[in-house]
Amino acid sequence: MDMKNLVEKIFEEGNKQGIGDMEVYYSAGSSLSLKVFQKELDGYSLSESEGLGLRGMYNGKMGYSYSEKVDESSIDMLVKNVKENATVIDSDDEEYIYEGSKEYRRVDTFNPALDQVEETEKIRFVKSLEEEAFKIDKRIESVETCVYGDGYGETIMSNTKGLYLHDKSNIAYTYVVVVAKENDDIKTGMAYRTGNDFAKFDPKEIAEEAVREALSLLGGKTVKSGDYPVVIRNSAAADLLEAFTGIFSAESVQKNLSLLKGKLGEKIGSEKFTLVDDPYMEEGLASKSFDGEGVACMYKKVVDKGVLKTYLHNLKTAKKDGIETTGNASKGSYKASLGIAPSNFYVEKGEKTLDEMIASMNRGILITELQGLHAGLNSVSGDFSLAALGFEIKDGKISRPVEQITVAGNYFELLKNIEETGSDLKFGLPGEAYIGSPSLKIKKLAIAGE
Known part of the structure; x- marks a missing residue:
């Protein structure tokens, strides 16, 4: 879908219906979560989301609406709901649409390399993380949680004052929780990493940190x-x-x-x-x-x-x-x-x-x-x-x-x-x-x- 074209059509219909300043906020994203237990993939979740929100001034009040359908079929509903929402708003707080700042500093939060990592490699990583935890010390009785996840998000913001902004980012994370046992004493230790560079995730280093934490708490x-x-x-x-x-x-x-x-x-x-x-x-x-x-x-x-x-x-x-x-x-x-x-x-x-x-x-x-x-x-x-x-x-x-x-x-x-x-x-x-x-x-x- 050509977002600029869709946004223009939403603004056009809003103007016809008597709405003043308007803003479209589009966001999309996906997230993956992998969980391993006893060498097997125990949890797999992949979700995607997409939608857009519209806010606009109607009779001096700001109305809001949103839709998960990002196409022209949602335009009438979005505009209608903004008008209805604005009429029931009883707040005296003044809200308005921003015309934009003079300058925006470029921020690079999307790593294309993370986008290219194969799912099989991610599964291999999280299995290796569990395996490394068991290798380190015989007092590690179990690995309670072992997870890898990542995702991306994209935002487009456009308004009737000429503003058009775009942002895209991605993130990866991993964490492991280990259980150490000595006699009747049981303790857990956790380690995690976050970032958007998959190459920096070292399963051995992360496992050692979690194991060290659990063992240090014994007694x-x-x-x-x-x-x-x-x-x-x-x-x-x-x-x-x-x-x-x-x-x-x-x-x-x-x-x-x-x-x-x-x-x-x-x-x-x-x-x-x-x-x-x-x-x-x-x-x-x-x-x-x-x-x-x-x-x-x-x-x-x-x-x-x-x-x-x-x-x-x-x-x-x-x-x-x-x-x-x-x-x-x-x-x-x-x-x-x-x-x-x-x-x-x-x-x-x-x-x-x-x-x-x-x-x-x-x-x-x-x-x-x-x-x-x-x-x-x-x-x-x-x-x-x-x-x-x-x-x-x-x-x-x-x-x-x-x-x-x-x-x-x-x-x-x-x-x-x-x-x-x-x-x-x-x-x-x-x-x-x-x-x-x-x-x-x-x-x-x-x-x-x-």
Whole structure:
């Protein structure tokens, strides 16, 4: 289907029906998931999606509609639904179609080489990943999960103000969860990789990381309850940031759902804490040139050395605050309404290695995993109480694994108590692959054990 031709016909019909400014948002994509269990392909999923959304101004209100049929037969329905939707909208929030930015920086997030990898090669890889995990140590009793997946996405945005933007990206990911057993003690370890370069996925390296994690946790015991200096390892710190990302959204601030309201220009964290939103990050899995409203994205420090510099805005929230948008409008698909989301969102790394941070502590806890993140915290108050796994630190060295502990605190206080940021910046799995953090050394947190 010639999209430009279809878009013109949609706009033509919309004009006839009395709709003013209009925007078409087209998205298409596919995803593949392969799962192996006991040397056999245990799960295979291939899905494709395609559709377009139309939004337009009718009688002073913005109406929305969408269709999974990307052809001329959907035009009448799309236009009719925009008009009907606009008449029932009761929000006073002003919305409008964006005419386009002066300049868009080119962002290359599609790797043609990934597109050329044969499915048989992907299956061979994920089987090899399971096989490698069993080879490493006889205490590995089973491989609980072994998955490879990839996918691509394409977006076209066009409006009646002359804007026409196109974006295409792809991603691959893999993860493995192994189970180690020694006597009656059973522990799991996980390792993952994300990116769009299949050649960088090394099954042996990934398996070794998962096995090392599981074995290191064997023999874990709790600790005495109390306040401890803590190092939160990079992956766990990224998980915690992901759970609190919403507090930096202007929408949350304007709805009184963020304690950062009224804190612009104020110190909200330690000087060691800088939080970046970088849409141009090389190999970033959320890199892009424009946001969900067609606004050119921009690099920004949301928090710079502890000082809150900006919230994340779309056009609607920016107009409410009388400022320019930060280019953070989000639109998950052609069906989705507009929201706010960061691009590659991460805590800027420091210079200390994880080992150096551990060496600087006489006594403390290294937290490697936080559990129950969305049930055990309140993103408005910042309070959290989470089950955790990790290691006890004595005399600057890891002394033993720790389990059956709960770590409690307040996220806003935690930011002020960051003493050091590590050099080991790491991003999460797909779904959270745009959130990253290095390991963080925290002055103290409450640990509940025995």
